[in-house]
Each structure stands twice: as structure tokens, then as C-alpha cells.
Amino acid sequence: MINVEHSRVLLRWWIIAAVVLVGTVLGGLSIGPVAIGIGDIWATITSHIPGAGAAGTVSQAHQAIIWDIRLPRVLLGVLVGGMLATAGAAYQGVFRNPLADPYLLGVAAGAGLGATLAIAIGGGGSALLPVAAFVGAVVAASLTYAVGAAGSRGNTVTSLILSGVAVAAFLTAAQTYVQQRNSETLREVYSWILGRLSTAGWSEVRSVLPYVFVASAILFALRRMLDVLALGDEEATALGMPVTRIRLIIVAAATLGTAAVVAVSGLIGFVGIVIPHLLRLLFGASYRLLIPLSFFGGGAFLVAADLFARIAIPPAELPIGVITAFLGAPFFALILRTRPGVAR
């Protein structure tokens, strides 16, 4: 009997991923204009768990910094980064295209148009903004799917991607028009497009959490199906998989999750395409492992990038989208160069 490890049983990667994520989160909570020790962080968090003790020794100011400012922001980073990376991995699998990212099906253009309209009508602080961005993203992706699947003769994957290009071009044109007509909104719109994780307490975390949870759970449950899909539609069908239905479910879950996080964070690029590829280079291409690792990896990466954005040029903040690409791209290039035989 041979003893073979396969991707299902590689428990140790799960543990390492969880440790990296928790470590990054602790870093995000501890580091800042005011450095706070792990003990204070622990005491503050446990004091909010009923019956788990009190934060008696921690100053009110530190408690407020941890609980009201840093923790919601760090958790939002985990949810946004995790969702973008997981959705990116799922898109790359379902479309068998290494260049697929969470914004593939016109999600970015749709959310951009929604956000621009909301800012033009209601101003930058508008409570309408996340709702409009979410609706724009979902409408754009639905439009892409309707157009792409309508001509289902031939290659559905290619026709969906091309349909996404057409929808995105159209919506971007509309967005540019609205923006030009309301040029005083330019700065607000631009800041949204660059992406940010600034929060006003817990409301953003609360609003995206259900979407991220449901979308990630669906993608996690279907991760083996993504491996079957890697064989192509015909071989997947021959293995008994209902290809069209599964593809629709995966695309819908990834798109909804992406739309929800984009609505609060803006268009943070890079995470959804590079984190899954980085993990592929390190751990292999099986989605059974890649989907869960992408959530951990994307979450940790975005929290670390946000930490850097906060402390690089105090007291100002760098746009997080700039950080993700500026630090992420060279790191990715380094891995690509130093792992022989993977870049082909």
C-alpha cells in the first residue's frame, strides 16, 4: 500500500494559514500611532464577550482605540481581502482563465457607475453609496451573464468573458459621462475607485459579513467541483457533473460576495488576481486547498497592506489600492522568478 498525501488531507497548511492570519490581525490591532500590547488587546476583546471577564486594567482610551477603531477596520480588511481572493480563485477556475479576476464580469464598471451616481446625487458621505455600488455591480454581472449565455452555441466561457468586456465598456462610458457632468465629484469618485478600508465603527463589518459568509461558504462547498471543471466542460460532463448549473452557482456566489465588499471598500485591485496565483505557486493548483487558503491569504495580505498604508507617512494614509500593487507586484515577481518550473 502506498502512502500518498493528496490535497484533502494537508491539514498542516490550514494551520499555517490560520496562524499567519491571526498574526497579521494582531499586528493590525497592536501597531499604530499608539502602540498597544497583546495583553491589552486580549483583555479588551474578551471584555466584550459576555461572562468572559473585564478589561479592568486597560485604559478607556486604549479600549476605544482597539474596539471602536482598529478592530472593525482589521476585520473589514480580513473580510474584503478574503472575499476578493476567494472570488478571484473561483473565477479563474470557472473560466479556466489565469487572468480572470473578481471584476471580470463588469462588476467593477457597474459598481463604479452606481457609486458615481450616488456621489453625484447625494455627495461623498452618502449612505446611498454602498447600496448603489452593490446594485450596480449585481446588475452589471447579471447583464453580462444574460448576454453571454444567450449565445450558448460554441464556447460559453469565451462568450461570457467577451460579453463582460462589452458590458464593462458600456458602463464605463456611462460612468465617465456622469462624472464629467458632475466634475465637482471627481475627487470623491477617484478616492472610491482607489479603494479604502476606513470605517465608521462596526456598521460596514456588519453589512458585509452575511454576504461574505454565504458566498465563501458556497465556494468552499463547491471547491472540488472547480477541480472537475479544470478538465473542461466536456470531460466534466462525462464525469457526471451538471456543468452549466454549477458554473452559474459559483459565478453568482463569487459575484455577490465581490459586489458586497466592493460596496464598502471601493475597487481594491490586485488581491483577487495575485493572491490565488501566489498560493498556486506555493501549494499547487488544486482548488480543494486553494479556495480556503485564498480566504486566509487574501485577508492577511489586505490587513498587512492596510497596516502599511496607515503607518508609512503618518499622519496621512496611503490609498490601499496603491499599496497592494506597489508591494504585491514585486513580491509576486520574486516568487515567480524563484520557483523553478512553475511559470510556463
Next chain:
Amino acid sequence: MIRVQDLSASYDGLAVFEGISLTVMAGEWVVIIGPNGAGKSTLLRSVAGLADMPGLVTIDGRSIKGLSARHRAQQIAYVPQAPALPAGMTVIDYVLLGRTPYLSILGSESKHDLATVRKTLELLAVSHLAKRGVATLSGGEAQRVVLARAIAQEPQILLLDEPTSALDLGKQQETMQIIDDLRSERNLTVVSTMHDLTLAGQFADRLLLLNGGAILAEGTPGEVLTSETIARHYGANVRVIQDPEGGVIVVPTRHAPTSGAVDQAR
């Protein structure tokens, strides 16, 4: 037993074949031969339930259109001519995909599935490749691994599109022998398409010649592989030699075809 009745196929309104009927008995190996574009692959894909063509295909009396994709996949394994070998996927993960028809959509492999796959890897002598990436294998290794995935499906019927086309002579013989051993060991029904007529004749119980939209010859290799038939349908000059050890050998020769011998039957 596979029964195909009155099956037709067309692409963009252009008929590939029309009204084809054939029967393959359980445990039989039937090789479909015919020139390029005759519709061999389409016929195979129709039997696999992958091409929705007018006509009836039944397995043990049940129409494959009435079967769910899962049940169909539990009975029929299909290997295309150029199977996808995804970069970065290991051999063990690849062969485990053969267990898909036995898992629920949300499920993952059980210990039993893993044991089945390990036995299959041993059966095809590819256990030592388990951790290799499928995209890094040589042609012969890849063919064994792809067969292992099909066998892990535990099918009754094996449909193979050009199983030897990418292999050197030795690997061609080896692959055919493996398929034949699997067939007798598991009482598999095998339908394959092939271009190498001698090799096809050495292993097939029966040959079917598909050309011009119809089955034009059917029978034992000795009956189907005649120089006239091959000249007419392939436009090839061959000499068919009786092998003293049984069977026939098709040898290409270099002579201009006698005029009229090439009939582009369409």
C-alpha cells in the same frame, strides 16, 4: 450491451452521419475506423451522452437520455483524444476526479474512494507518479494516468477516442495491452476509434468502418481490412498480408492508385 438505433449527427446543418445503427455486446471490444472527418469521434461522444443527437442510444435497454449525468458517468467512462491535463494538478488528485460520479456535489472523497484510487494506481503501475504534476508526465505516463482516472470511475463501458495517437510504437502496444487486460479482468465493454489499422485489427473483436455518413463495413478484422476497402475509403495504397500467427497486417505501399479506386464517398 450498447445499442445505437437510427442515430444521426450534423454540425451547422451539415450531416456528419445519418441513421446509424449498431450493437456492442457486453465484454466486446469494437474499434471504429474510418478516414478523418467521417464522424468517429462524434459517434463516440453520442454514445457517451455528450452530444445530443437525434436517435436512440441504450445501455442494457435503458436510454442514456433518461439517465442522470451522474448515473451515466457511473456506467460509462469517456477519454477524449487529447484529455485536459491541468497544470499544477497532481496525479493522485487527477485520478481522484474519477470518483466524481459517486460523490454528491458538495461531498469530498471518502476513505473508500481513496482506497479505490490507490488500487487503480497500482493496477496501472503508476503509483510512483502519484505526487507528480499531470502536466509534467511523458506521453506514455500520461496515457496510463488518464486510463487510471477512467478505471477509477468503475465503469462497465470504456469509450476511448484515439487512445494511442500520441504514443511511440512500444507505448502504443503497451497501452492496447493494458486496455485489453482491463477488459478481460473487469469484463469491460470497450469502444474506441483508431487510425492504426493493423493495431486495431490485433485487438478488436470487431471493426466498424464509418465513412460517407454510414457504416460501410462491419465484421472481424479479416473481413473488413481488405486492400480494396482501404483503398476505396482511405484513398490509400496498401497491401494486406495474412499474419502467419493470426490476423492481418496492413502495409502501406508506394504505388499510384489505379484510376477509379479512390471513391470520395460523400
